[in-house]
Amino acid sequence: MQPFIASILATALLTTALPALAGPLEDGNAAYESGNFEQAAKLWEQAAEHPAVQAADRRQSQAVHP
16 A cells, blocks of 8 residues: 555656746746746747757658658
8 A cells, every 4th residue: 555655645746846847938938928028039949949849840841841
């Protein structure tokens, strides 16, 4: 029974902590919504420089221009 309780407790802690770990895209959106446009632009630029975003952009370009 102990491992079961520990896993429930760990799951509860992780699910409540994850929203606090928002990435640059979400932080940029929040900055934009609060009117801090300069900070939003910096955060969005940081998000756009992420390798996964660049790879997705390349895939999109290839789909549009085969």
